[in-house]
Amino acid sequence: ETYYKDVVEKHDEGLCKFAYWNGFVVGAACARVEDIPPEQQDKTSGDDTTISSPQKRIYIMTLGVLAAYRGRQIGTQLIQSIFDHYEANKENAEFKDVVEISLHVQISNDDAIKFYTTRFGFAQGEKVENYYRRIDPPHCYKLYKKLR
Amino acid sequence: LALYRNRILSEIPNNEKEALDHLNVCQKVVVDRTSLLMARAKYQYQLGQYSDAKETVLLLFQRGMIENYKLHSMYMCAILELEYQTLEEAMKLPGTRTLPTLVPLTDEQKQKILEAYKTEIYPDYGKSSAANRIPMNLVDGDRLRSTLDIFIRKGLVKGVPSLCLELSTFLLVEKDGKYVIATDPVDVKEHVAYKLILELVHGYLSSLESNNKLLPEDEFEEPPSTQLWTWYLLAGLHELAGEYSEGIALLDKCIDHTPTAVDVYELKARLLKSAGDIKTAVEVIDAGRDLDRQDRYINNQTTKYMLEAGMESEALNRISLFTKHEGNPEVNLFDMQCSWYELGLAACYANKKEWGKALKKYSAVVKHFDDFHEDQFDFHSYCVRKVTLRAYTDVLKFEDNLWGEDYYFTAAEGTIRVYLHLHDNPAITKEEEEPDYSKMTAAERKKAKAIARKKRAQAEKQAEKKKSEAKDSENGGQKNPPKKGDKVSPVEQDPDGTELLKKEPLEEAKKYSAILSKHCPTRLGTWVLQYDVSIRRKKPLLALQALLKMRGLDPTSAQYITRLVDFATKAPSFDATGAVKTVVTEETASLLGGKPVSDYVVDLGKQARQDPKTSLPLRAAIAEILVKTKSEEPGTAASIIVDGGIDGRGVDIESCREALTILKAFGKEASPSAEKWIATVNERFPLVKNFS
Numbered sequence: 001e002t003y004y005k006d007v008v009e010k011h012d013e014g015l016c017k018f019a020y021w022n023g024f025v026v027g028a029a030c031a032r033v034e035d036i037p038p039e040q041q042d043k044t045s046g047d048d049t050t051i052s053s054p055q056k057r058i059y060i061m062t063l064g065v066l067a068a069y070r071g072r073q074i075g076t077q078l079i080q081s082i083f084d085h086y087e088a089n090k091e092n093a094e095f096k097d098v099v100e101i102s103l104h105v106q107i108s109n110d111d112a113i114k115f116y117t118t119r120f121g122f123a124q125g126e127k128v129e130n131y132y133r134r135i136d137p138p139h140c141y142k143l144y145k146k147l148r
Numbered sequence: 149l150a151l152y153r154n155r156i157l158s159e160i161p162n163n164e165k166e167a168l169d170h171l172n173v174c175q176k177v178v179v180d181r182t183s184l185l186m187a188r189a190k191y192q193y194q195l196g197q198y199s200d201a202k203e204t205v206l207l208l209f210q211r212g213m214i215e216n217y218k219l220h221s222m223y224m225c226a227i228l229e230l231e232y233q234t235l236e237e238a239m240k241l242p243g244t245r246t247l248p249t250l251v252p253l254t255d256e257q258k259q260k261i262l263e264a265y266k267t268e269i270y271p272d273y274g275k276s277s278a279a280n281r282i283p284m285n286l287v288d289g290d291r292l293r294s295t296l297d298i299f300i301r302k303g304l305v306k307g308v309p310s311l312c313l314e315l316s317t318f319l320l321v322e323k324d325g326k327y328v329i330a331t332d333p334v335d336v337k338e339h340v341a342y343k344l345i346l347e348l349v350h351g352y353l354s355s356l357e358s359n360n361k362l363l364p365e366d367e368f369e370e371p372p373s374t375q376l377w378t379w380y381l382l383a384g385l386h387e388l389a390g391e392y393s394e395g396i397a398l399l400d401k402c403i404d405h406t407p408t409a410v411d412v413y414e415l416k417a418r419l420l421k422s423a424g425d426i427k428t429a430v431e432v433i434d435a436g437r438d439l440d441r442q443d444r445y446i447n448n449q450t451t452k453y454m455l456e457a458g459m460e461s462e463a464l465n466r467i468s469l470f471t472k473h474e475g476n477p478e479v480n481l482f483d484m485q486c487s488w489y490e491l492g493l494a495a496c497y498a499n500k501k502e503w504g505k506a507l508k509k510y511s512a513v514v515k516h517f518d519d520f521h522e523d524q525f526d527f528h529s530y531c532v533r534k535v536t537l538r539a540y541t542d543v544l545k546f547e548d549n550l551w552g553e554d555y556y557f558t559a560a561e562g563t564i565r566v567y568l569h570l571h572d573n574p575a576i577t578k579e580e581e582e583p584d585y586s587k588m589t590a591a592e593r594k595k596a597k598a599i600a601r602k603k604r605a606q607a608e609k610q611a612e613k614k615k616s617e618a619k620d621s622e623n624g625g626q627k628n629p630p631k632k633g634d635k636v637s638p639v640e641q642d643p644d645g646t647e648l649l650k651k652e653p654l655e656e657a658k659k660y661s662a663i664l665s666k667h668c669p670t671r672l673g674t675w676v677l678q679y680d681v682s683i684r685r686k687k688p689l690l691a692l693q694a695l696l697k698m699r700g701l702d703p704t705s706a707q708y709i710t711r712l713v714d715f716a717t718k719a720p721s722f723d724a725t726g727a728v729k730t731v732v733t734e735e736t737a738s739l740l741g742g743k744p745v746s747d748y749v750v751d752l753g754k755q756a757r758q759d760p761k762t763s764l765p766l767r768a769a770i771a772e773i774l775v776k777t778k779s780e781e782p783g784t785a786a787s788i789i790v791d792g793g794i795d796g797r798g799v800d801i802e803s804c805r806e807a808l809t810i811l812k813a814f815g816k817e818a819s820p821s822a823e824k825w826i827a828t829v830n831e832r833f834p835l836v837k838n839f840s
Contacts, residue, residue, distance in 0.1 A: 022307050022373045025408040025439075068372040068405045 014085035015058070019065065019074050027065035029078035033098060034059050056095075057144075058086060060103035076119060083120075086147065102144035104128065107137055116143050150174040151183055152537035164191045182211060189222060194232055202226040206268065215278045221246040227264050228257050244278075248285040249320055249327055258286045285318070292341070297348055301362050304352070304377045305370065309411045311377070312384030315345055319388075332797045333390030334761060342388070349382050376406050383415060390799070392423035393834055410436045410446055417453060424801040424836030426457040437466070444470055448488075455492035458500060463493070479640065485516045487555045494562055503566050503576065504645030510566070511648060513559035521550055551667035557674070560660040564677050567653035571684060577649055657681045672701050672708075679711050688722045688732050691715060695739060706769035709752065713773040716745045746779040753780065756788050763798030764789075768807040775814055782814035786821035794832045801836060804829045808839070 019027035036055045060082070065074045082101075089095050105112045107127065116122040125142035132138040154174065158167040168191040171184060178184045189204035205223045213219055221238035224247040238247045248258070265283055273279045284295045296318075303311040318341040320327040330336050352362045356378060360369040379398045386395035399416040402409065413436025420429035430453050437443070437450045447466055454463035467489060468477040481489055494509035524547045531540035550556070570576055642648075661674075661681045668674045675694040682690035695715060698708040716736050724732055740748045752770050756762045767788050774785040789807050808829070811822040826840055833839075 021371070024373070024406050026406065066406055066408070068375070072371075 014089065015082060017078060017081060019078055021069060021074070026069040027063075027074045027078060029060070029063045029075075029082065031058050031060045031082050031101075033057070033094060036099070054097060055099050056097040058082065058095075058098055058101040058147075060101070063103075075115065079116075079120060090147075099148055100144050100146050102142060104131060104140045105143055106132065106135065107139050107141055113141065113143065121145055149535050149537065150177050151180060151187070152541075154187060155538060155541075158187070158191065164194045167191050168195065182208065182213065185211070193222070193226060193235060198226045198229045209269075209273065214273050214276045217241070217244055217246050217278055217282070220278060220282050221250075223264075224248070224261050227261055228253075243317065244281055244314065245317060246282050246285065248282075249317065251326055252322060253286075262286055293344060293348070296341075296345060300345070300348060300381070301352070304362065304374050304381065307373055307377050309377075309380070312381050312388070315381075315385075316388055318345075333388070333799070334795070334797045336388045336390075342385075346385060349378065349385065352378050353382065372405070376402055376409060376412075379405075380412060380415065383419070387415070387419055387422070390422075392419045395419045396423070396835070408439055410440050410443065412436075413439075414446065414449060417449075420835065421453065421456070422800065424833050424839065426453065427837065428835075430454055430457045430459065434466075441469070451489065452492055455489075455496045458496055460493060460496050463496075476640070482512055485519070487513050487516060487559075491555065491558050491562070494559075498562065498566060502644075503570060504649045505643075506566055506645070507563060507648040508643065508645035510559045510563040511645075513555060514563070517550060517553070517556050517559075521547060549667065551663050557664060557668050557671060560664050561673060561677060564657045564660050564681065567651075567657040568680055568684065570649070571653040571657070654681070654685055658685065669697070670701070672698060672705060675701070676707050676711070679715075683711075683715070683718070686723065688715075688719070688724055689728060692732060692735055696735070699739065704763075704766065706763075706765040709766070710769045710773055712739055713745060713749060713777060716740060716748075717777060746777050749773050749777050749779050753785070753788060756792070760792060761796045762792065764792075764794075764796060764803045764807060765798050767792050767796070768803070768810050772810050772813075781817065783817045783821065786811055786814055786818040790821045790825050790828070794828050799832075801833060801839075804833075805839070 015032060016030040017028065018025045019029075033056050036057050041055050060079070063075060063078060065078075086095055086098065086101070090098070102122075102125075103116070105116070113124065117124060122143040122145045125144050128140050128142060130138045131140045151174075154167055154170050157163055157170055168188065171188050171191070175184060185204055185208050189201050189208070192198075192201040192204060202223060205219055205226060208216075208219055209223075218239045218241075221241065222235060225235045225238060228247075230247075234247075234251065238250050241250060247253075248261075253261075262283055265279065269276075269279050281299075284292070284299065287295060296315075300311065300315070303314075308314075317329055319330040319336055319339045321330045321335055321339070330339055336342050355361055355364050356370065356375050360375075362370060362374065362378075379402050383395040383398040383402070386392070386398070396416060396419050399412055399419070402412045403416070406412070413432050417429040417433035417436070420426070420432060430450070433446070433450050433453050437446045440446060447470060451463045451467040454460070454466065464477060467481065471477040471480040471484075490509045490512050494506045494513075497503075497506035497509065524543060527540060527543055531537065531543075658681055661678050664671075664674045665678050675697040679691050679694035679698070682688075682694065692715070695708070695712055698705065698711070702708065716739075719732055719736050722729075722732065743751070749770070753774055756767050756770050771785040771788045774780040774788070775782050789811060794804075804825075808822065808825060811818050811825055814822075829839055830836065
């Protein structure tokens with residue numbers, strides 16, 4: 001729960017939004033720009049000169065829509081808006097080192113996996129064991145999409 | 149200025165023709181054409197030129213006043229050629245109410261109006277919401293059903309929170325030849341329109357649940373918000389019928405569906421409060437407030453509920469979220485003349501028996517009204533200079549009736565009640581006084597003095613501590629320490645109201661009661677207070693006057709009947725002579741209908757037993773006076789309350805508590821009845837807390 005409270009505290013307006021319907025909040029999405037740790041960086045593209053600037057990614061922290069309002073493209077619109085924000089600002093200081101967008105999804109969450117892979121062309125990456133502390137199954141997949 | 153002259157001309161009795169002609173003369177100079185047309189319509193109406201008045205109203209509609217409900221009333225009155233007095237009353241109706249909601253109209257009259265709307269209004273103003281809403285009050289039966297159906301569905305899809313309130317204006321009951329909106333659950337449940345609305349809404353719900361449409365024949369499916377609003381409307385309808393638990397269950401469904409809908413929390417809190425559980429209500433409404441911290445309205449509501457629950461420090465925290473950042477928030481509220489908060493806080497203190505503080509808050513509201521009164525002097529020179537004379541005379545009229553305003557009444561009533569309580573229980577104010585030293589031995593005297601000294605020292609220490617804490621917190625906020633010679637705000641002087649406690653209770657009570665009697669004569673409460681004050685001051689004539697006024701306003705009121713019997717029983721022991729004595733005896737006899745007191749009371753008891761719908765406060769009052777006048781044994785009298793059951797009028801948590809207090813006061817003989825009553829109430833209001 002503190003994870004979600006923190007999400008509310010720090011924010012970057014283009015990447016964190018509420019979705020409203022008829023005056024109520026019915027959904028929310030939050031993402032942030034973070035450094036990709038060296039061991040995960042993609043060294044295959046380009047020659048193998050030293051990497052000049054650290055690689056970054058957009059990490060989707062949360063995405064949610066109230067149960068009664070699902071199936072109406074609200075989630076899609078939220079994620080699409082994050083993509084649009086990136087496209088509009090990809091040469092700015094904030095985003096110029098971003099090479100991918102990614103998230104973690106619980107292995108049992110087929111709906112979510114389908115949502116990202118079919119609608120937005122994410123690839124399913126490696127499985128991470130025991131990522132979650134309190135839910136079952138505790139493992140997840142990394143889903144990612146290369147942006148440049 | 150010209151319109152001002154015109155207004156004066158119209159105020160001379162029977163001068164309407166001249167006023168009307170004057171309008172024609174001055175219309176070239178008048179800029180406020182709307183006011184001119186309205187005045188013209190009014191004079192034409194008063195002169196009986198109904199069709200001319202109607203034409204003028206149509207001109208006003210053309211100017212864009214089509215949504216003005218009062219004008220619609222005038223239009224209808226002109227068509228029906230009704231008396232001017234009816235028009236005046238129709239113009240005072242609030243909200244969406246118009247002529248048909250004021251007086252019953254014949255079918256012929258209704259037809260005439262409907263025709264007029266069809267031919268004159270709809271062709272030009274088909275989209276106007278007023279024009280569509282008003283004729284709904286003119287139709288019955290199937291036509292009413294179909295118009296209500298369209299109206300409700302539109303509101304549900306759009307998501308109108310006030311839909312239930314609007315529908316409640318259809319629940320009209322006749323009283324003395326006029327209509328009033330039914331408020332008692334007994335009247336609501338019986339009403340034809342209510343049953344019709346319930347039927348429609350249940351239909352929508354089942355249709356939504358099976359295939360997500362409001363009507364089975366709808367083409368498109370509804371968005372999920374419609375489901376939410378339909379549940380919300382049904383919960384509101386349950387509220388009107390006093391069915392709190394059912395309403396709360398529906399609202400819980402709403403919260404599961406859309407936990408971010410603030411309106412749902414507000415309604416749920418209101419239902420919980422009416423059902424007798426104020427503490428849970430506070431939790432719910434605070435949760436709703438937390439969803440939208442920018443919403444000042446819900447913050448105010450949360451504060452209000454907290455004050456009612458006796459949580460005044462939390463309430464101060466909440467309301468401070470919206471006051472100025474520096475300084476004491478209570479001082480800021482005083483400067484902003486925030487009367488509702490001060491009245492709520494005063495009531496909270498009174499419930500906690502902190503009389504001084506309660507008096508202090510009531511006096512703050514009284515001070516605001518004094519300020520209002522003083523403000524008018526600013527206007528004298530300004531308005532004359534700016535020649536805004538009509539607005540100026542309006543303000544003066546307002547100032548004349550200032551002491552008749554609701555908030556003033558509440559403040560004065562609160563003050564009087566506290567002082568009367570202090571008068572009846574002088575021990576409260578005497579606590580602080582020095583004990584009587586003359587009657588003690590030397591050793592006892594020394595001991596008593598030592599105790600008093602210690603108490604005083606402790607109190608001073610606490611006061612010092614509080615002061616330094618307050619100074620520290622203020623210094624934390626502002627960099628400079630408070631300068632010497634700072635004005636101490638009236639709020640901070642004497643915060644516990646000790647000065648007010650020292651005043652002579654009956655004198656103060658009399659002062660306020662006199663103001664109320666002069667300016668608030670149409671409220672039953674004014675005369676109740678006058679009676680209570682005069683009887684303690686031993687002024688039988690004033691008390692009698694109060695009784696007569698009460699009977700004129702509402703002869704079936706429980707408060708009137710208890711006081712009448714009280715007066716009649718005390719009358720023989722009054723210290724009255726000559727003319728006073730005669731008047732008292734004669735009038736009392738006539739009020740009692742010529743019967744001796746005990747017969748009067750017993751008759752009332754019989755009546756109450758016969759009519760199961762007798763209001764609960766009345767039944768409780770009758771039981772009380774039966775026992776007081778020793779006309780019946782407590783055990784028998786208690787049956788009026790208990791056997792009458794809980795399905796009559798006037799049943800709510802507060803009246804149930806009053807009834808229980810009365811039953812308990814009857815003593816051991818009535819305890820089986822008291823037990824039965826407790827069980828009955830707990831069954832009817834399962835959520836009530838502390839009812840035993």
